[in-house]
Amino acid sequence: MTARSQIEDLKTRMGESIIGQRDVVERLVIGLLANGNLLIEGLPGLAKTRAVKAMAKNLDSEFSRIQFTPDLLPSDVTGTExxxxxxxxxxxxFDPGPIFANIVLAxxxxxxxxxxxxxxxxxxxERQVTVSGTTHxxxxxxxxxxxxxxxEQEGTYPLPEAQxxxxxxxxxxxxPPVEDEVEVIRLVRxxxxAKQQKESGAxxxxxxxxDAVFEARREIAAIHVSPEMERYMADLVYATRTPAALSEDLGRWIxxxxxxxxxxxxxxxxxTHAWLKDRDFVDPADVRAVAHDILRHRLTLSYEAQGEGKTADDVIDAIVSLVALP
Structure with a gap:
C-alpha cells in the first residue's frame, strides 16, 4: 500500500470512531503529517480526548495520556533521576516520564x-528533555x-500568548449536527x-x-509552492501586524x-492539505482552509474588539476577505 492509501485508511478509521467531527479528524491528521503540535479546544463531551485516542489506536505508536492538575510537577511530565x-x-x-511517547495527550x-x-x-x-545535565x-x-x-476558568492557568x-x-x-448526534448514540450503544458480549477480544x-507517516512527510516536502503562494501566505500574516492598512475596523480590533x-x-x-487533496502544488484554497486554525491563537484582540463581541475567527474572516489573492 502507498503512504497516501494508508493515511486515508487512518482517516477513515478515525472517522468511524469520531462521528460528526470530520474537520477535527482532518486537522489531527494534518498536525501529524506536518510534524506539529496541536491545541484542541472545545466544550466538555465533544470527543476531544476520544479523537486523539482514535488516532493512537489505529497508528502503530506508543500513546501516553497526561492528566494536568494544579499539583502536577515538571518531573511528573519529563521524568527524573x-x-x-x-x-x-x-x-x-533516568526514569522517563510520560512525555516520552509517540502521541502524547496533554x-x-x-x-x-x-x-x-x-x-x-x-x-x-526542542524535541528533547534535559535532566541533571543529560539530554534525552x-x-x-x-x-x-x-x-x-x-x-470553568476557576483553578486554571491560561497559557501565555508566547507559549x-x-x-x-x-x-x-x-x-455535531443533530443527525450525527443520533449516530453517536448508536455508536456508543x-x-x-460488544463489550458486554466480550467481542472486544476479537x-x-x-x-x-x-513508516507511512514518514513516507507521507517526504512526499509533502516535495509539494510545489509557487513564489506567488509564498507571498500570499506572508501577506496574510503581515496583515495581522498592519491591520489598519486593510481597514479601520481591523486597526481597532487587533x-x-x-x-x-x-x-x-x-x-x-x-x-499537507494539498497532499491530502491529491495535488502536487499549493493553491489559495489550501491556505484559506487552514487560515483560522493557524491564526486563531496568534492574534491578541483589543478590548474594543471584545467589547463589540468580535472573536478571533471574525477578525480572520475579515483579513482573508481583504487580502488580495495571488
Whole structure:
C-alpha cells in the first residue's frame, strides 16, 4: 500500500470512531503529517480526548495520556533521576516520564501551573528533555495534542500568548449536527454491546505503520509552492501586524499580530492539505482552509474588539476577505 492509501485508511478509521467531527479528524491528521503540535479546544463531551485516542489506536505508536492538575510537577511530565542500588554500587538512572511517547495527550493543559506547562512546551519545541545535565531525545515520531475547554476558568492557568504560539494549530471542536448526534448514540450503544458480549477480544485490524507517516512527510516536502503562494501566505500574516492598512475596523480590533511562526505554519499545513487533496502544488484554497486554525491563537484582540463581541475567527474572516489573492 502507498503512504497516501494508508493515511486515508487512518482517516477513515478515525472517522468511524469520531462521528460528526470530520474537520477535527482532518486537522489531527494534518498536525501529524506536518510534524506539529496541536491545541484542541472545545466544550466538555465533544470527543476531544476520544479523537486523539482514535488516532493512537489505529497508528502503530506508543500513546501516553497526561492528566494536568494544579499539583502536577515538571518531573511528573519529563521524568527524573532515580537512585538505584546495584551489586556494583549505587547509581542514579533516568526514569522517563510520560512525555516520552509517540502521541502524547496533554489533557486539560490549562489546569497545571506555568512551570509544568513550560516543561511540556520545552519538549515540544526542542524535541528533547534535559535532566541533571543529560539530554534525552524524543522518539522520531513525536506529537503533543493538548486539550482545554473554554469554560470553568476557576483553578486554571491560561497559557501565555508566547507559549500558545508554539502550537502549530489551534483546533476548535463544535457541537455535531443533530443527525450525527443520533449516530453517536448508536455508536456508543454498539460499543457497549460488544463489550458486554466480550467481542472486544476479537482480532483487531492491523495498525497503520509509522513508516507511512514518514513516507507521507517526504512526499509533502516535495509539494510545489509557487513564489506567488509564498507571498500570499506572508501577506496574510503581515496583515495581522498592519491591520489598519486593510481597514479601520481591523486597526481597532487587533492589538498584536502573528509571529513568523504563522508563516511557517501556513507553508507546512498548506502543503499537507494539498497532499491530502491529491495535488502536487499549493493553491489559495489550501491556505484559506487552514487560515483560522493557524491564526486563531496568534492574534491578541483589543478590548474594543471584545467589547463589540468580535472573536478571533471574525477578525480572520475579515483579513482573508481583504487580502488580495495571488
Amino acid at each position: 532515580v537512585y538505584h542500588q546495584t551489586n556494583d554500587g549505587a547509581e542514579f538512572k 489533557d486539560e493543559i490549562n489546569r497545571a501551573p506555568a512551570k509544568v506547562q513550560a516543561a511540556l512546551l520545552e519538549a515540544m519545541e 531525545k524524543m522518539p522520531p515520531l513525536f506529537i503533543v495534542m493538548a486539550t482545554q475547554n473554554p469554560i 500558545m504560539d508554539r502550537f502549530l494549530m489551534h483546533v476548535q471542536v463544535n457541537y 454498539r460499543e457497549e454491546q 482480532e483487531k485490524p492491523v495498525a497503520i505503520p509509522q 492589538e498584536v499580530g502573528a509571529s513568523p511562526r504563522a508563516s511557517l505554519a501556513f507553508d507546512k499545513c498548506g502543503r
